[in-house]
Amino acid sequence: MVRIAVAGLGKMGIAHLAQIAQVDGVEIVGVCDPATYLLGLLRHQTDHPTFSDYRVMLDTAAPDAVVIATPSHLHVAMARAALERGIHVFCEKPLTLSPDDSAALVALAAARGLVNQVGYHHRFMGTFREIRRLLDAGVIGAISHASAEARGPVVLRDSGTTWRTRRAQGGGCLFDYATHPIDLLAWYLGEPRSVGGTALTRVFSRDTEDQVHATLFFDAGRTAQLTVDWSDESQRKMSTRVNIWGSHGHLYADRQEVRLFARRNANLPDGYRVGWNTRYITDLTEPVGFYIRGEEYAAQFEHFVARVAGRTLPALNDFASAAVTDRVLALLTANATAPRRSVAPAAAAAAPAAPARRRRSLFAR
Amino acid sequence: MLNRLILGDNQFFGINHMSEERARAQAIQFQDDAAVIDVLDAAVAEGITGFMCTTHDRIARVAAHVRAHPGAYRDFVFYPAMPYAHKYANAVTEDGMLGALQRFVPGEGGVGRLMRGGLSLVRGDIDHLATVLVDAEMAMFDRLTTPVVFLQNNMVDLLLGLGAHDAFAIFDRHVRARYGAQAGYVTMNLPRLLPVLDRLGITDPIVCTSLNARGFRMGGGDAIGAALRRYRCRCIAMSVFASGALPADEAIAWVCAQPNVESIVFGASSGRHIRATRDLVEQHWGPLARATADA
Structure with a gap:
């Protein structure tokens, strides 16, 4: 059996838990979220062990792999904590909010030889x-x-x-x-x-x-x-x-x-x-073992679990490929505030007068 | 008995699993409620008096129309399927899990207890919360005939995946007790659902699942045929045309030959289309009974 833990019981986390729990050969050994009412519901209705502290879950449940479906700013620390413990990681997208953090995770996962994948289900x-x-x-x-x-x-x-x-x-x-x-x-x-x-x-x-x-x-x-x-x-x-x-x-x-x-x-x-x-x-579409919202969600977890179980499959959506997207996000963020060339005054004067309306841009200066 | 041929509602909401363009065209065609009601009337004229629908706000208006014209819809029955998932998913995106619950559960009761209870919830709290949510969805069908009330596949398959099987029994009990109706379960994972319902003592369950010669959207694939033979159930087949990928006559011939299939739910946008499907089904199942379902 592949021992899986899931972090985060939001919209994605709950669906991911339901999906990966049904992949053949998976045992859910821990689910964690800070919201006790969600853990209470889960404890009542399912057999999954629940935790309110992520690191406690990693150390006591000893999963082979963890699925991280928490708010994006939490990804980097949680992924690092898992990798440092020798735990394979599936992380929701984006991998992190900074190219440097993503690069560090890519290096750490590679150094430890751990399976790593990001939820770019397309x-x-x-x-x-x-x-x-x-x-x-x-x-x-x-x-x-x-x-x-x-x-x-x-x-x-x-x-x-x-x-x-x-x-x-x-x-x-x-x-x-x-x-x-x-x-x-x-x-x-x-x-x-x-x-x-x-x-x-x-x-x-x-x-x-x-x-x-x-x-x-x-x-x-x-x-x-x-x-x-x-x-x-x-x-x-x-x-x-x-x-x-x-x-x-x-x-x-x-x-x-x-x-x-x-x-x-x-x-x-x-x-x-x-x-x-x-x-x-x-x-x-290839048939999948368990369908919830789309074959792609099942397929991405079947791929991840197969790799964690040791099957030799080409990596798809690994941290390195997700880090490319994170670098593009940084470029776009910087470019959005970069100076732009203005229309020449003469041309502007020739344009029909319009009431000045401030554009609702996030980075309006 | 179930209506053997039941009109579905995907086409009214621009849901088409094969083509975004076709979905868009349908969304435009049906943006006025009158266009939806025209198709229902065409169905009634062809003897199709069962309508399986989500609990979308627009269905509330269709239900109000049917309620206001009892003479025109004498044998008409609704097969509600709940919840309308997008409504909840959008609320969760905006306000989180708890905010969404607070939005949909009227009054302080369930959510307040959930918050205070945390890890020490008792069974009654969850039963109560679930039944309040079901009642909120069912309000639109007041004084209408609803012989079977379905749990949508998003919810059935989520609960199935989580292993929260008790919820199926809660739903079954509540639907029987409160509405005198039978519980139905829409699923894309029939081979995993049937053994679970069997273990819960829900015998001969009404299930609705994708069933087509193409194997499209049939979770578990080949295991479905074996499950249908092994477990007693009353199956309503959906996606029988695999969203248009299969020729209609071939699709109907295949599905009518499957074991335990009592009924077919299909989408149609015109009287001509409804008639064509009905004629094909009658070739295999004989003349369709016009009777309403028992309850």
């Missing part, structure tokens, strides 16, 4: 995996541009009392939502060299941005546009979309479908043709 979705497969096959030739978008109805009014609304604790659209499309772009195009034109814009939140718009610059002249909005009520739930344009065609994916437009000279794998191709998630 990489376990059939459609986004198919894009990676088609890129590996060189289907669309040389990539010139990509766009990655995430939209959803998370913050729809000026309220909220949890850590997700507090920037210092890892709240905000950039750390919470934009991480997913950034992670996908890094998976498809590699690590960006630089970023530009970053706008972190408030719609409702007091302390954080609700929208993220930026350009990412990659090597070989490739660029990508990032468009993220967690205050978009036109979406029923989070919707992530990726477009990639290459010399031989165009790829599109969301959680449900993949579309390829292939030009005549495209290098086509079996089952694809010149022109339009559509593949649906119904054909791209």
Whole structure:
């Protein structure tokens, strides 16, 4: 059996506990949260041992691996405490709030030879995996541009009392939502060299941005546009979309479908043709042992547990790849406050007079 | 008996598991309640009088319409499935677990005790809290026929995953006692749920699960067929077309041949679509009874 402990009983933590507990060969040896009423509920309704102190849980329950699903600012200390005890770590995203902290965790996990994984579950979705497969096959030739978008109805009014609304604790659209499309772009195009034109814009939140718009610059002249909005009520739930344009065609994916437009000279794998191709998630999904909110959540834990149990599988979403996203977050944060060139006075004077309206930017100066 | 063919409500809320574009088109088509009611009326005209629905705010308005027109919906029955998960998930995101509970549990009772009780909760507290939440969701169906009340798959599978099995028994008891209805369980993990219900003494349970020849969204995969043969249950099949990935005639032929399948819940956006599905099902199951479910 693989002995698993879970830290954090928030929205993600409870779902993760339910999910990983059902992976074959897993025994839950500890669950911890500071909220005693949640522990009380769990103690009453389940057999899982509960703890209110994380380090006590690590030392007394002696898990093989821990799942960390706590507010983001707590990740670094909790992951370090586990790694130092020789415990494998699955951590929710983002790995940490600082590239230096992430780099230190990457080094520590590598030095101890421990399995490490971060919850970028899009990489376990059939459609986004198919894009990676088609890129590996060189289907669309040389990539010139990509766009990655995430939209959803998370913050729809000026309220909220949890850590997700507090920037210092890892709240905000950039750390919470934009991480997913950034992670996908890094998976498809590699690590960006630089970023530009970053706008972190408030719609409702007091302390954080609700929208993220930026350009990412990659090597070989490739660029990508990032468009993220967690205050978009036109979406029923989070919707992530990726477009990639290459010399031989165009790829599109969301959680449900993949579309390829292939030009005549495209290098086509079996089952694809010149022109339009559509593949649906119904054909791209591997069956999983236990389904809660999506196959990808089961698949990411099946992968993690298999690696903890010693199966040789290629790492996916390890700390090193998550650290790339953390470096991009730092670039975007810095770029958002960098000086911008203003429109020349003459041109500004020629523009029609409009009432001065202060833009509600988080970093308005 | 259960209605053999039950209209579902995913299409009304822009939920389509295959295509975001199709989902968007449906969300636009059904943004006015009148469009939803038109489809219900078309269903009634085709003899489909069972409607399985989430406890979304919009369903409250549909329920009010049915309540206001008893003559037009004489045999009409609702199969509520609760909770509407997004409502709670969004509240948790905004206000945390406790804030969300305080928002949905009226009065001081349950949440206050939960806070004070902490680790020393007693069983009655949890029973009480659960039943208050069920009653809050059921209020919209006042004076309407609800022969079966379902726990949604998000909740069933979460409880199943956590090992909080007692909750199924609490739900079963409350739904019988308070509403004179049978409890139903929607799940994506039938092979793991059936043995649990069996151990709890919930015999011949009504379960609703993805069942399609493609194996799409069927947690446990091949084990589902074996579970359906091994455990007595009354199964309502959903996702029978695998969100449109399967040809309709092939999909219906397959699902009608599965053991213990009593009923099919399906999505449709027009009278034509409803008629086509009904005709296909009648080819396999014979003329569909128009009777309402027993309770």
